[in-house]
Amino acid sequence: MDAAAPPPRLRLSGITKRYAAVTANSDISFEVGAGEIHALLGENGAGKSTLVKIIYGVVHPDAGEIAWEGRPTAIADPNAARALGIGMVFQHFSLFESLTVAENIALGLGARESIAALTGRIAEISGRYGLAVTPSRHVHHLSVGERQRVEIVRCLLQSPRLLIMDEPTSVLTPQEAEGLFDVLRRLSREGCSILYISHKLEEIKALCERATVLRAGRVVAACDPRVASEQQMAEMMIGGALPVAHRPAPLKEGRVCLAVDGLSLPADEPFGTNLRDISLTLRDGEILGIAGVAGNGQKELLAVLAGERRAPDAAAVRIADTPAGLLGPAARRRLGLAFIPEERLGRGAVAEFPLTENALLTAYQGFTRGGMVRYGAVQRYARDIIARFRVVAAGTDAPGSSLSGGNMQKFIVGREVGVNPRVLLAAHPTWGVDIGAALAIRQALMDLAAAGSGVLVVSEDLAELFEISDYIAVLSGGRLSPPRRTRETTVEEVGLLMGGRMADAAARDAVHAA
């Protein structure tokens, strides 16, 4: 580089951060140029979060240097980062439900500016970038996509020169994601650098011009994502060849194993979603994917299918031809239902229990005699799950909290699949798990269906649903669209249904009545 060229916007040299037992970042060096959209790739636990927290001043490195526009800089805290021109949009939003958009932004800026003046600036920024936000609306009315736009507007009001985006599209419909990319490309043309963290490789290919790959806290590769293939990038991330999932040939049409008929249920908590007139049919050997952005009734539907909430009448939910709407979770399990919940520790597993007892949690019906637990048999079951799913754990005595998220999820999947359920419900089964574990989990779901069970998968990951499902339906605003055969529908079509919540209620009701 010759001396006259401008220095990069951000240069990291030898950044190292150690925690008591692990080295989260080790000797990380790379540069982000002015106006560059730079991807940070890596599996969970590769050190991406620690690194961006260092850049944003939340965490301080043990060694190494951050140079901002050529000058070595110590970033003491997020305020200092913002003062330099670094903005960050977090994966989980930090908005107050009961305040308006403008009030939330005012709080985030901490500036002494009247709400009226701020409202004008919000309108100006949102107009310039096509980020539709209404400053006077209360946040609890907003969809997830709208909330994210509020966060982005909040960053843009501070004229950032580096914007950090942490998994921004995990909560968006495909159309919303496209809209976001337009905004990011425009910011990039105006000279704002973007550090983009995602595990969705097709997005990285579409958006980014450079990528830095982290593995186990180190930079292991850099590439041009416009040139490298998705497979190549995935292999850089996992450090080996990518196993391939395969779907066994589907069986001929099986018997109905789960049926929901005209189910409506009001939300049981504030800001919950009412379920409206939901009907679905799941057959033996079939995988039904339920797409949609979280917060559209997924939690409520799963609770009423699993029995944690009762349906209004027994016939509204039928499991294996038995009316089950009024049964609790244990009784539904006796009918052959199994369930992989969204939250792993604390719900799907107990953090302080050893894996043996975590195996017992839902599989207890086969492991008791006269009220006594057959711990020897449970331990063998836990050992089988660990072996079959290659769960990385210190043994059957290891507490749930000692496993990584992906390994815990593999264990839970193994436990639920291992009881040979007639119907398996899976909520976001691969959310936040690494590529290898996600493949193993998808394969287990497909194998279970091939063996004749019905599988219902609720997921926000459309690529996943298109890969494994026979049918796809969309849950939006508490309503379920009629399922379509996966090979007869498209991502665009499903995406339009997912965005249905934004249409005003009258139009939605008219469409539904038609």
Add this chain to the structure above:
Amino acid sequence: MRLSLEPRARPAQAMVWLSPVLAAVLSVIGITILFAVLGRDPVQALHTLFVAPLASLDGLSELGLKATPLLLCAVGIAIGVRADVWNIGAEGQFTVGAIVGSGVALAYGGAGHWWVIPALLLAGVVGGMAWAAIPALLRTRFNAHEILTTLMLAYVSIQLLGYLVHGPWKDPEGYSFPQTKQFEADAMLPVLLADTRLHIGALFALLSVPLGSILLGRTLMGFRIRTVGAAPAAARYAGFSRNAIVWFCLLLSGGLAGLAGICEIAGGNGQLTPVISPGYGFAAIIVAFLGRLNPVGILFASLLMALLYLGGEGLQVTMQLPIAVTGTIQGMLLFFLLAADVLINYRVRVRVPQAAGTTQHA
């Protein structure tokens, strides 16, 4: 130099059991300072408190006698706390168990029925269960927390006892003392060791240790209890009914406390008086935590607590110290235990000022 607490990567298992020992040692230091401040000879006081009671067979049997109600109440409390069910009012169930059991003893004793003792023991258990059923109902039906209701009902039970011994159950030949008639000999619990007061209630208490351990560690009910306590959402997901666990834990601990209550009467004075317990039901809460909510640990903790009661009585007699000393020591023990428990999840880090210079940030 500066001391700071740093979270541990995972809870220190050794600290779980070292913490009660540390608390006991710190309490002894505290007691020593307390005696010195009171102007008494600390060595003599410690000897009276901890050594003298253990020096004779009589003392040892008294130790077992005092440990019996503590152990029975604490095992029940601990099983409840494992399910996040807080029976703070074992004292009340103890009292009602004593009342109901005594009712059976007074009504049927003296006629030579072989079944009087089993019946009065059963009545004690049922009385304790019935008293604990009230908070269970209030909790499962109206979501009124058992910490409050069990505690309040403990005071109600003491009033009930006072009413009975001052009123309808007062011994007509008792020179107007507020007490019931003496139980007949066939309604008194058999003594285990000749010439001591140690009665068969101690066997029930000892038996509660293995049974409690098996319940918690080997049965599905115990697994349910621990799951409800450790992760309520996981229990809901697994289909374990929280209400059923609340009922089970309160009835179990109520029944054990009721058994302790009737054993205390039928194995002791053989009559009800306005005060039948020096706070066993409350001290058992400390015992449960000191024993790490584990029945085996509780066995040792109940012996320690019984020793404090015995030694406290010795201090009253030989050094003319007030009975409040026992309560003070119990309080100190709980205080130091809770403080030492911080070390299970945190480690103490000593910082030397120059260490701040090792990072590039001020």
